[in-house]
Amino acid sequence: MGHPLAYPVLVTIGALASCLAWAPFADPDQAAMLGTVAVIILGYSAFRSGMALGYLPNGLPEREIAVRRVRQQHRLVSRSWLEFDLGGRTRWVPVYFDPALVGLTQDNAELSSRAVYVGDLRVYPAGRVRDTEPPGRLVDNPVRADPQAATTAAQAVRLGRRLVLDAQPAVAAPVAGLLWVYVAGGGTAAFAGATAVAATTAVWLSAIRGSDPS
Numbered sequence: 595m596g597h598p599l600a601y602p603v604l605v606t607i608g609a610l611a612s613c614l615a616w617a618p619f620a621d622p623d624q625a626a627m628l629g630t631v632a633v634i635i636l637g638y639s640a641f642r643s644g645m646a647l648g649y650l651p652n653g654l655p656e657r658e659i660a661v662r663r664v665r666q667q668h669r670l671v672s673r674s675w676l677e678f679d680l681g682g683r684t685r686w687v688p689v690y691f692d693p694a695l696v697g698l699t700q701d702n703a704e705l706s707s708r709a710v711y712v713g714d715l716r717v718y719p720a721g722r723v724r725d726t727e728p729p730g731r732l733v734d735n736p737v738r739a740d741p742q743a744a745t746t747a748a749q750a751v752r753l754g755r756r757l758v759l760d761a762q763p764a765v766a767a768p769v770a771g772l773l774w775v776y777v778a779g780g781g782t783a784a785f786a787g788a789t790a791v792a793a794t795t796a797v798w799l800s801a802i803r804g805s806d807p808s
Contacts, residue, residue, distance in 0.1 A: 668730025697743030720804025
């Protein structure tokens, strides 16, 4: 779990495994829906991974510039962003969580469409650059190094904590299960399977978008 992309990849595998586990019990219509969900998970994960690794454009300028880390909290969404000023305007790029981000003060970064380095730390974009402030509450990192940063980072990176935090949107999974049964038919088993797939998909969506557990 040391690599910033390890957690979203692991959750992606779990979501695909959930679809595969229920496939033997599905009728043809339900199997087709499971296949559709699996294709969406694979496609979107490939897109996000390609952007993070620099194979797809992310809108970053090719230059060295001072950046700050901010933490966004919007409803059930929590993400890390790098904030920087360019051309008299503030811009933000979401990044996958790395424990080192917790103690990051303002530092120079080498930005490019291929890779992003903040000092010696490589960070991975979790989306495109935006020139409008992300919605919700933005919390800046301290200007000086936080003496509690190492402890906070060690707690945040735990797999169980990350899964619990990312599972919050899964409270709506039973609604998706009922909708699935209404559209595709089936009884209790179909409802249970649809609810499980919806829950794991909700966790996956939070992880692949770059959730921040700190």
